[in-house]
Amino acid sequence: MTNQPSLTTSTGRMWLIVGGLFALIAAAVLIWVLPFEPHGLAAIALAVVVLLYAGMVITQLVTRRGRLRLGILAALMLTIAAVALVTLLIIAANQI
Numbered sequence: 001m002t003n004q005p006s007l008t009t010s011t012g013r014m015w016l017i018v019g020g021l022f023a024l025i026a027a028a029v030l031i032w033v034l035p036f037e038p039h040g041l042a043a044i045a046l047a048v049v050v051l052l053y054a055g056m057v058i059t060q061l062v063t064r065r066g067r068l069r070l071g072i073l074a075a076l077m078l079t080i081a082a083v084a085l086v087t088l089l090i091i092a093a094n095q096i
Contacts, residue, residue: 009055012060021076023053026084033087037094045087052080 029044056076063069 008086012069012073019056019077022082023049033091036091045083048083052076
């Protein structure tokens with residue numbers, strides 16, 4: 001599973017593209033749920049998503065090409081997904 005080209009030999013550009021699309025979708029959904037309770041949670045999550053994507057861009061620019069860079073990019077993208085999902089679950093649970 002860890003011997004995939006996207007984690008071994010890729011330049012990382014695809015991680016940035018997919019991560020950017022994912023961050024954009026997460027941001028759109030989080031903006032949509034801004035008025036819901038708990039107030040401020042969606043705004044904080046939105047800021048975290050933006051910072052995580054900025055971390056992806058910085059990682060691409062600063063780290064050497066290789067497994068470490070690709071692993072960091074993958075971890076940051078998964079963290080974007082986790083932050084958005086957990087935030088939406090908390091907001092949905094408060095609506096019941």
